[in-house]
Amino acid sequence: MQDAATSDNSCEYCDVDAPAADLLVVAQLCEKVIDTFFEESSNTVAVIHFRRTPAGNDLQTTISELTGIPQGAVNVVVEHLSNLWYDEGSGQSRYGDDDPWFVLKQSMAEPLGYSWREMEESLRSEVRYFNPKALALLDMIFGEITNDRDKEGRSVVLEAGPGTSLKTLYRGRVFQNEGALLSALRWPERFLGSPAVGLGAAGRMNGQGQPAFYGATHPEICIAEVRPPVGSRIALAAFEVIRPLRLLDLRRLATVELRQDASLFDPDTLLAAQRRDFLRTLGDRLSAPVVPEQQDRDYLVTQAVADYLAAHATLNIDGIIYPSAQSRIPDEPPAGDNVVLFRKACDVSSSDGDDNTAEISLWEYEEEGPGRWFRPSIHFISRDTSWHGQREVHSALSLMRDSIVIHDISAVRYCSKPHTVEGVASLNDRHYG
Template structure:
């Protein structure tokens, strides 16, 4: 109506420009297409055109993800209330969403499944553990390959991408993100270490899903393009779905879906995905560039070199004492012992990670700072307040 009454410029592009850009046809052919469309849009019963008497203008549809978004919500409900394992509804939808993952690219033509490890730009991951007692910290530092790495099978807590007792390596691309993600209390300590990625690994990059594009040369007149476009638009929202902050009280419920996705990707034979890289929710500050990203490595890719066995591999001291007095100060040190684990404790494996033994840093948490957005509560006057007296 703004166009009709106030002579404003319509949004989008006129029909001739739209047809020309979509098809690449010469002007004479475009005129023929427009004439044919005009006849299709005419309703003889009402003697009116579908888009009115004036030539219509068109804008691209912003998203076609509604159908898959609805299916995703149904899958979530099914996992929560019907069948958690071997859920056919989940299997069918995940096949649709991730089936072509290996060939997906972002707007810059970069694949959404990336390589890390030797010869790539990402060869080091950081991982930290929170300790609230000195004894627990010393015990972990005595076996840092095993106790600063992922928990052994059967004892770990459930996480965003793993079930309870299922090993997974949760790390970060920077120490700052690592500290933010473990959410330490004041007066606790974090033992933070760097791990080298020692063999090639493949990660699904949720950051690139936000700008995934259809393959070059995709025709808008192909019958399969509609479903491909629906999938593309849904993938652009998937990163936020999988990496959004989850309240502690809702972890058991909300982690169920992300755990199902991780299991699907880890077990898929042709995708061959070893883990996921995704934005950090805890370290994200408004109007600032991201400090780094989170990385989770699935069970098949989270073994740490020299982590087998139960024997201590290092001697640890946390304090340095005054020679002739009661004074002491915190000065942690570690001495790695050169010894071979007993043969019966060795196991055949292909580790993905190796602890950088000179990288261990202990952070004492002195204070915690929050970034908040205040919303004042407006007082609404009651009827008696308004008309009292």
């Protein structure tokens, strides 16, 4: 609004010798801001029929808070708005005869939401790689992500690793036969860590054969995420984060705010507000549950986002931390979160080379008799560390060798929400005219 003020005019409502603007121009600017960022709160059933006090503020207070101008000037702006909103043809005002009240719009995310849905369709049906439509939208959404702050002023990029609160990640792997479990435990750094290039299956944030480390901040999350069948076993281990990592925190996106100096009169604030409201929905979009039959289809978008973040030249994002869809129980606080580390940050130390790192025994046998007990033990072999491969030099994780636990899956429990099917009748019970 300061752009409307000139030194040719002097203010009639204050004693300050400063540039001033015509109040009709101020009213026109306020009209545009109200149309863009606010919605009427006084035209509801609760207000009209039950005489409830509207949410938000009346027009006088809204203009006062928007502009900060003296009350006498506010009165003039309100009068101008009444004239601007009056339609001579119909003889009616846009907001009726009563004094309207206004609240900020709950969400302005829909323009970007529409573009996101267009991007999804384009990735699925047109071009998956080098998709210009997707790249343009991802640039708009994530290009300035390192400058975003949540309502507490924290960056949406979380620091992990030495000296931070996030120094340990947990990872589990399902085994449906004893031989596979035995083979994996002989080299747990390689087979409990991220898969080698070309071996891994596609996941929420990685394509087929593209390495990624899927872990969690709590062991229980790992068990839920791998969806083990009854009768299988899970080998679960903790990994220490041994170098600094930067994780995009989808949890903090839910409360991202505009910059403190953002003005609703600045044309750039409209796009910033739309982006803010869209970012608040992004965590749910990227971490929503996906059933196995839809994985190939629904993972296209999340994989594109991960590729964009991992390859961006200046963002320097190593991974994403996001809520677990599999362990989310209604009305209960989450036990922890998922973490995915991209290729550049998923290597585990001692996972290079050609040799096993441990000797394994799964059973303890009765000295004289057929009895045996499942009692896994592991003895690590000393290795020559004078040679370090490329993965070793750039490792971000180190297996905490004393943390390995084998879980026997004896039962699975589901949380469900039942919906009664109503109006069901036998065909024989129907009557036809």
